[in-house]
Amino acid sequence: MATQLTRETIMQRLHAEREAGRTIYDALCGTGITAKMAARGGADMITTHILAYFRMQGLSSMAGYLPIGDANAITIELGERSLLNVIEDCPVIAGILCVDPTRDMNRFVDRLAAAGYHGVMNCPTVALIDGKFRLDLEETGTGYAREIEVLGHASSQGLFTKAFCTNPEETLAMAEAGVDNLIIHFGNSSGGTIGSETAMNFNDAAQRVAICTDALGNKYADRIITCHGGSIETPGHFAEFIKLAPRLDGYVGGSSAERFPIEESVPAVTRAFKAVKTKGG
Incomplete structure (x- = not known):
């Protein structure tokens, strides 16, 4: 059973990791077993949402x-x-x-807290949507501004909050709303059996981190800054990337937290069993 952890306790732990120079690692998990194993491995937090659910059904x-x-x-x-x-x-x-228009989202946030969740984040996020469709969402009250409102409410209720951000304006607005952890999103991940064929490269991703963190200035230096998506598929990739983006405190793994390990280990174990000779062989 999950321990009841306050926002203050969570932030104290994350700041301790940052001050010790250890990567803050957030695992996005769509099943109990991957979440359990990520926590056992030392993940600083576990997050779940509909994207992780579909990913663990073998879908994009x-x-x-x-x-x-x-x-x-x-x-x-x-x-x-x-x-x-x-x-x-x-x-x-x-x-x-x-932006769910079918629910009173403030009341739903309270329900999540009562269920035992320690915090909330904006996933799925309209930040990944652009063009005319994004404009229509913004103009009809189902845009990023609504995500800011809901996370702001969650923060005011004492919940830990984190937010996907893709530009300086979104990053600053979420910080001003009291969000604790700002996650610079690079778009869908590459790699594996169902990753995107095109993904943001390291240089462009590092530039996004720079402009987003510059927008925060010194006023929000206490906020935890992590990143997600793009071309970062492995711990080695992140070790290389953080040299280009030293302001980062950590990494948020989705496919890299559960899909890639499963795609690699399950076929390997299967082949190993199939390689065992029986008496008829």
Whole structure:
């Protein structure tokens, strides 16, 4: 059963990791077993949401952006029935569709806290949507401004909060709303069997980190800065990337936290069993 951890305790732990020069690692998990093993391996927090759910069904996480599932219902069920009962002493964060027009989202945030979640984040996020569709979302009250409002409410209720951001304006607005952990998002991940063929390269990603963190100035130096997506597929990739983006405090793993390890280990074990000769061989 997940330990009841306050926002203050979570932030104290994260700042201790930062001051010790250790990477803050956030694992986005769609099943109880991957969440349990990530926590056992030392993850600083576990997060679940509809994208992780679809990823662990063998589908692209981008399915979470299609109208084929109730994102918020899936998140609360994943927590109550799969994650919160198997993780101990590790924060568990709910990724929610903040712009959901079918719910009173302030009340839903309270329900997540009552279920045992230690915090919330904006996933899925409209930050990854652009063009005319994004404009239509913004003009109809289902844009990024709504995500800021919902996370601001969660922060005011004492929950730990984190946010996907893709530009300086989003990053600063989330900081001003009181969000604790700002995650610079580089877009869908490459790699594996269902990753994007095109992904943001290291140089462009480092530039995004720089302009987003510059927008914060010294006023929000206490905020935890992490990143997600793009071409970072392995710990080695992150070790190289952080040289280009030294302001980062850590990394948020999605496919790299659960899909890649499974895609590599399960076929290997299967081949090893198949290689064992029986008496008829």
